[in-house]
Amino acid sequence: MTSTVNNYINGQHVPPSTNQYLDILNPSTNQPIGKVALSTCTDVNSAVQAAHTAFSSWSTLTVKSRAAIMLKLHSLIQQNAEQLAELIVLENGKNMTEALADVAKGNETVEYACSLPQLMQGKIDRVSGSVTCRDRRDALGVVVSIVPFNFPFMVPMWTVPIALVTGNTMVLKPSEKVPLTMCKVLELMEEAGFPSGVVNVVQGTKDAVEGLIDHELVKAVTFVGSSPIAKIVSERCHLLNKRCTALGGAKNHLVALPDCDVEGTASDVVVSYAGCAGQRCMAASVLLIVGPRDGERQQLLLNTVVEKAAKLKAGTDAGKVGAVIDETSLNKILGYIEQSEKEGSEILLDGRSWTADMKSTGGNWIGPTVILHKNKTDKAMNEEIFGPVLSVYHVASWYEAIEIENSSPFGNAAAIYTNNGGHAEWFVSRFRASMLGVNIGIPVPREPFSFGGLYGTRSKYGDMDITGDGAIEFFTNRIKITSKWPTPTVPEYVVGMEQQGSVMNGGIDHANFAGRM
Numbered sequence: 001m002t003s004t005v006n007n008y009i010n011g012q013h014v015p016p017s018t019n020q021y022l023d024i025l026n027p028s029t030n031q032p033i034g035k036v037a038l039s040t041c042t043d044v045n046s047a048v049q050a051a052h053t054a055f056s057s058w059s060t061l062t063v064k065s066r067a068a069i070m071l072k073l074h075s076l077i078q079q080n081a082e083q084l085a086e087l088i089v090l091e092n093g094k095n096m097t098e099a100l101a102d103v104a105k106g107n108e109t110v111e112y113a114c115s116l117p118q119l120m121q122g123k124i125d126r127v128s129g130s131v132t133c134r135d136r137r138d139a140l141g142v143v144v145s146i147v148p149f150n151f152p153f154m155v156p157m158w159t160v161p162i163a164l165v166t167g168n169t170m171v172l173k174p175s176e177k178v179p180l181t182m183c184k185v186l187e188l189m190e191e192a193g194f195p196s197g198v199v200n201v202v203q204g205t206k207d208a209v210e211g212l213i214d215h216e217l218v219k220a221v222t223f224v225g226s227s228p229i230a231k232i233v234s235e236r237c238h239l240l241n242k243r244c245t246a247l248g249g250a251k252n253h254l255v256a257l258p259d260c261d262v263e264g265t266a267s268d269v270v271v272s273y274a275g276c277a278g279q280r281c282m283a284a285s286v287l288l289i290v291g292p293r294d295g296e297r298q299q300l301l302l303n304t305v306v307e308k309a310a311k312l313k314a315g316t317d318a319g320k321v322g323a324v325i326d327e328t329s330l331n332k333i334l335g336y337i338e339q340s341e342k343e344g345s346e347i348l349l350d351g352r353s354w355t356a357d358m359k360s361t362g363g364n365w366i367g368p369t370v371i372l373h374k375n376k377t378d379k380a381m382n383e384e385i386f387g388p389v390l391s392v393y394h395v396a397s398w399y400e401a402i403e404i405e406n407s408s409p410f411g412n413a414a415a416i417y418t419n420n421g422g423h424a425e426w427f428v429s430r431f432r433a434s435m436l437g438v439n440i441g442i443p444v445p446r447e448p449f450s451f452g453g454l455y456g457t458r459s460k461y462g463d464m465d466i467t468g469d470g471a472i473e474f475f476t477n478r479i480k481i482t483s484k485w486p487t488p489t490v491p492e493y494v495v496g497m498e499q500q501g502s503v504m505n506g507g508i509d510h511a512n513f514a515g516r517m
Helices: 041-058 063-079 081-092 096-114 154-165 180-192 206-214 227-239 262-278 296-310 327-342 352-357 398-407 421-428 468-474 492-500
Strands: 003-005 007-009 012-014 021-026 031-037 124-128 131-139 142-146 169-173 199-201 218-224 243-247 252-256 284-290 346-349 369-372 389-395 413-417 435-438 460-462 476-484
Touching: 003 021, 003 180, 007 041, 021 081, 041 142, 041 169, 041 199, 041 206, 063 081, 063 096, 063 154, 063 180, 081 096, 081 180, 096 154, 142 154, 142 206, 154 169, 154 218, 154 468, 169 206, 180 199, 206 218, 206 227, 218 227, 227 243, 227 460, 252 262, 252 398, 262 284, 262 296, 262 389, 284 296, 284 398, 296 346, 296 369, 296 389, 327 346, 327 352, 327 369, 327 389, 389 398, 398 421, 413 421, 421 435, 468 476
Parallel strands: 003 031, 142 169, 142 218, 169 199, 218 243, 252 284, 252 413, 284 389, 369 389, 413 435
Antiparallel strands: 007 012, 007 199, 021 031, 124 131, 131 476, 243 460, 346 369
């Protein structure tokens, strides 16, 4: 049975104006499981107008009232976690454990958004004798979120809950490759009580994205995807003077010192690079092993990584490695492995056997691969592959490890494996990335900490982070109010008391120029 995924505008599922659709394919088989609408600027305008109309009433609710609806959604997501995970497995190819984690992590941000009545409180202070300053957070209006295929639930939930509870209305553009999960989420949002028009979904590809960015009523845009597209989105938004955060790709480095716990490090490295078929921007890409290539500890670590990765099996059951999203991605990954061979690298574990072994399924299968490089300039050592491929390189010193990590044009994540706290501090103070791990190969910040790459790198373009307090700042304008009221006429005995206490109260405020020249 296949599903037809239309746009969702003002509480209704609406076919695209083009009446054109793309097939949705199951990565494990490449068989169609549905079709998804291809939208144009006409559809975009309808969705944005619906969000704009809903904004006036939604934004005037109290933060507490909006959070109460979000709290209902949080409960409904928990109740329907398994069904959501099954949709993720179907359209994305993850294994079931990973899909349930996708839902649980996304629901953490929903939970965080429920605490915004406490977190959004403004400040107030008397800044001089009769002048008071306070601030408040106002919603922006209609905001847009453009999300990728690799986490069909979690990444949309990075933005939707915080944007809504802060008072904005939303137009979401899911990946055309994985639209089914958010269809189920829309059902749950209706059940939770979100009014029509507060959340709208436009399906499609480039035309829909460009239409959303360019629409004059859209006040801010978030994007998660590849670095080249993130750069284009950011530049397009900023030409229109629109707020934008655009998160791009990554090339994450793990550094293993001789004193690391071999068993724990090897397990963590394998989960980091092969989990989710390597299709996550926080996955390990490069393992830098400090010390001689023929050193006992160094060889033991590398052999243990290869042995653990070799035991992994293909499939969508717990503990298995799923297919990659499509044939284009598969061919890209295969190309990097072949290029590494041509450059003289040693393939310690060759996942290309899966492509042949699983050919009968029709899916996009590539197994965990470990490449031992002789040259740190190899393409696989420096470019984002986005698959279950680990590049390994031996470095002679700590400084060489830092030099390689710092030279990367990306800046998402880096990690150090060691049993010595001083050694860990040395590295985390020198890594050139924004999300760092100590004995953790996927150092994703959890709420209330925010997620985002390092400014000035290919991992991040635009403004602020995408979750946590960074998202509160992104989705609101901070309004400052400075007030001075006329001095009241008071009884004579009170005036005398104020004069006697003038020195204690700070005397004359020379910085207060209100009403004076």
